Amino acid sequence: xxxxxxxxxxxxxxxxxxxxxxxxxxxxxxIFMVTTxxxxxxxxxxxxxxxxxxxxxxxEAQRSTEKIAVSDVSYNAEAGSVWVExxxxxxxxxxVQIKTLWVLDKTTQKHGxxxxxxxxxxxxxxxxxxxxxxxxVAIDGLDDNSSDAFASWFVTARGNLIPLEEEHKWIQYNITxxxxxxxxxxxxxxxxxxxxxxxxxxxxxxxYDQLGNxxxxxxxxxxxxxxxxxxxxxxxxxxxxNRTIVLDSHSLMWFTLPVSDVPHNRWWYIVNVADxxxxxxxxxxxxxxxxxxxxxxxxxxxxxxxLGFLRQDTPKRGVPVSVFLLIHGTIGGQPYGQNIPFVSxxxxx
Amino acid sequence: MKMRNDSLATTQKSHVLxxxxxxxxxxxxxxxxxxxxxxxxxxxxxxxxxxxxxxxxFAWSESRSEDYNQEFSETVDAxxxxxxxxxxxxxxxxxxxxxxxxxxLLNCGTIDDVEIKRVYxxxxxxxxxxxxxxxYFLDHTEIPDQDLDVGExxxxxxxxxxxxxxxxxxxxxxxxxxxxxxxKFLV
Numbered sequence: 001x002x003x004x005x006x007x008x009x010x011x012x013x014x015x016x017x018x019x020x021x022x023x024x025x026x027x028x029x030x031i032f033m034v035t036t037x038x039x040x041x042x043x044x045x046x047x048x049x050x051x052x053x054x055x056x057x058x059x060e061a062q063r064s065t066e067k068i069a070v071s072d073v074s075y076n077a078e079a080g081s082v083w084v085e086x087x088x089x090x091x092x093x094x095x096v097q098i099k100t101l102w103v104l105d106k107t108t109q110k111h112g113x114x115x116x117x118x119x120x121x122x123x124x125x126x127x128x129x130x131x132x133x134x135x136x137v138a139i140d141g142l143d144d145n146s147s148d149a150f151a152s153w154f155v156t157a158r159g160n161l162i163p164l165e166e167e168h169k170w171i172q173y174n175i176t177x178x179x180x181x182x183x184x185x186x187x188x189x190x191x192x193x194x195x196x197x198x199x200x201x202x203x204x205x206x207x208y209d210q211l212g213n214x215x216x217x218x219x220x221x222x223x224x225x226x227x228x229x230x231x232x233x234x235x236x237x238x239x240x241x242n243r244t245i246v247l248d249s250h251s252l253m254w255f256t257l258p259v260s261d262v263p264h265n266r267w268w269y270i271v272n273v274a275d276x277x278x279x280x281x282x283x284x285x286x287x288x289x290x291x292x293x294x295x296x297x298x299x300x301x302x303x304x305x306x307l308g309f310l311r312q313d314t315p316k317r318g319v320p321v322s323v324f325l326l327i328h329g330t331i332g333g334q335p336y337g338q339n340i341p342f343v344s345x346x347x348x349x
Numbered sequence: 350m351k352m353r354n355d356s357l358a359t360t361q362k363s364h365v366l367x368x369x370x371x372x373x374x375x376x377x378x379x380x381x382x383x384x385x386x387x388x389x390x391x392x393x394x395x396x397x398x399x400x401x402x403x404x405x406x407f408a409w410s411e412s413r414s415e416d417y418n419q420e421f422s423e424t425v426d427a428x429x430x431x432x433x434x435x436x437x438x439x440x441x442x443x444x445x446x447x448x449x450x451x452x453x454l455l456n457c458g459t460i461d462d463v464e465i466k467r468v469y470x471x472x473x474x475x476x477x478x479x480x481x482x483x484x485y486f487l488d489h490t491e492i493p494d495q496d497l498d499v500g501e502x503x504x505x506x507x508x509x510x511x512x513x514x515x516x517x518x519x520x521x522x523x524x525x526x527x528x529x530x531x532x533k534f535l536v
Contacts, residue, residue: 019395026403034410041418045425052429055459059435099455100487100502102440111442113453115487115502157500159437159457 063158067092068121070154073164075103076134077146082112083134084152086164090121097121097157103137106242107148112139117154149242149290190340192239192331196293200343203230203297206277209309214277215295225318225347228311230279230299231268233325233342237288243332244290249283249305250328253298255321255345266321268298268312281309285329318349431526433460438532439502441520443513450507452520452532453487456497464496464525468507472518479507 073086082103090096098119104111114137119127129135142148154162201217205228211217217232231253237245247270257264272280279297283304288294301312315321325340435458442451450470456463468479482505484492497503513536521531 018392019399022396023399023403026400026407030403030407030410033407034414037411038414038417042421045422049425049429049432052432056432059459099500100439104440109444111440113439113487155437155439155455155502157457159435159455161437161439 059158062094063160065092065094066096066156066158066160068096068098068154068156068160068162070162070164072130073152075150075152077142077144077148077150079144080140080142081136081138082142082150083136084150084164085130085134087126087128087130088119088121088154089126090123093123095120095122098154098162099157100155101135101137101152102155103139103150103152105139105142105146105148106151107146108141110139110141112137114138191338192237192243192245192336193327193338193340194236194238194293195325195340195342196234196236197343199234201232203232203277203299204228205230205311208311209279209281211273211277211279211297211299214273214297221343222346222348223314225314225349226316228313230271230297231323232295232297234293235288235296236293237290239290239331241332242290245288245331245336246329247286247288247296247327248329249285249303250326251286251296251298252303252326253342254324254326255315256324257315257319257321259315259317259319264315266312266315267301269300269303271297271299271304271309273297273299279309280304315347318347320344320346427526430460431524431528434458434463434524434526434528436463436497436522436524436528436530438520438530441532441534443518443534443536448509448512450509450520450534451504452507452522453502453504454497454522455502456499459499461498462494462496463498465505465522466525467523468505469521469523470507470509470518471521472516477507477509482507 067090069089069091071087071089073084076083076085082105084101084103088098098117098121100113100115101117102111102113114135117135119129121127137152152164154164156162199219200221201219202223203211203214203217206212211230215232223229233253239245249270251270253268255266257266270283270286272282272284272286274280279299281304286294286296299309299312301310302308322344323342325338325342327336327338327340330336435456437455437457439453439455440451441453443449452468465482465484466480468482470477470479481495484495484497484503484505486492487502487504492501492503515536517533517535519531519533521529523529
């Protein structure tokens with residue numbers, strides 16, 4: 001109808017505005033189509049991007065909820081390989097796939113991996129990889145029955161690294177000792193050293209430089225006053241990084257005496273003692289390998305490395321004293337120093 | 350009666366003649382009236398021109414919006430792909446046996462073909478760059494397509510210009526898609 005009227009208008013010679021109308025209609029159509037096209041496309045692509053962001057966030061959430069516990073870990077070295085044993089439990093809410101086991105020989109800094117592990121654990125599942133199911137990792141140059149220290153970790157498919165913690169004997173000891181109804185002192189771990197509070201002892205002298213009752217000594221927390229004595233305690237290297245601790249001649253046992261407003265002190269420097277109780281006139285560093293326990297004897301009034309051996313006597317009257325261990329030397333080749341509050345003694349008059 | 354019929358016929362004839370003469374007049378007017386013809390033609394031409402121009406503008410607008418859509422799509426697709434990339438450093442080894450750095454990687458993202466463009470090793474005072482390092486599988490064979498697909502593990506070796514002094518170092522891996530992943534290691 002409209003078209004007919006346009007033709008009639010044209011026919012009748014009244015065609016003013018027809019082109020304007022056509023142009024306007026086209027303009028509106030163009031604007032509508034172009035904007036619709038662009039907007040719809042933008043919405044589509046934005047939706048795609050938002051979906052990718054959501055998926056990424058979900059993956060991150062799942063990655064962060066992975067929780068794997070590995071217990072009873074032990075390492076057995078064979079020539080060129082290490083057998084890793086333990087128990088792995090999926091304590092998280094999501095299934096976990098373990099792809100790879102890495103082992104680092106901390107002594108030689110050589111590493112190895114087993115990328116054929118492929119352990120799949122549903123939530124709550126536990127898997128023992130012990131004895132014949134132990135995971136084997138090849139490490140170049142590893143000796144048979146090597147005593148090297150190892151660190152290891154699992155890699156999950158979601159990209160989490162799960163460290164495997166070796167079961168430490170001293171932790172077992174502590175738990176056992178705490179549960180021991182017959183009494184006894186738990187051992188105390190401070191830093192890299194474990195202190196045996198129960199077996200603290202002192203020694204008397206048979207001659208100027210020979211301990212009379214070495215190594216058994218007299219166990220207890222009372223010591224006679226004004227007497228030349230030496231003291232002994234058991235220290236264990238429990239460094240979590242499995243490093244060796246070396247004690248130099250500046251290590252000592254330090255007494256503080258609460259006798260006046262001026263601090264009073266006594267100190268006994270570390271010494272080397274032969275099996276017969278003879279104190280060496282020189283000092284060679286005491287070396288504590290990881291996991292090793294050793295009876296450390298403090299006997300000299302002076303640093304043996306500087307002045308040689310000099311006997312030291314206890315305070316002259318009855319007084320309680322606090323005993324500290326001032327440990328000096330190296331750990332893993334790096335400088336090391338630690339001041340450890342140890343036991344308390346009563347000096348009997 | 351006859352007269353009446355004659356009169357009717359005469360009237361009809363005159364009506365037809367009138368019609369013919371009117372049509373003839375119109376045709377002659379159309380033929381000879383130049384003003385009316387030029388108006389119709391010009392209107393048609395103007396309308397045609399407007400339509401043609403509109404179509405041209407429409408085609409151009411469509412082309413531009415397609416270009417824009419294409420560009421927008423490429424940008425969004427690239428960003429989406431980058432978002433899906435995730436590399437994890439399984440281990441960074443230095444100095445064993447030679448003074449090179451071996452970087453062990455796992456593609457735990459959701460997109461294949463993660464290519465390494467550049468690797469940076471640096472500390473506070475020192476920086477070394479390595480472009481397009483060679484990727485190897487963990488069994489030491491070279492990865493043919495030089496990328497890590499989803500779930501694939503591989504490593505690359507960086508040859509250093511000098512030995513590293515002790516301390517912490519950062520290693521950063523930049524992928525072709527522009528994502529960056531980093532880790533620290535201790536020498």
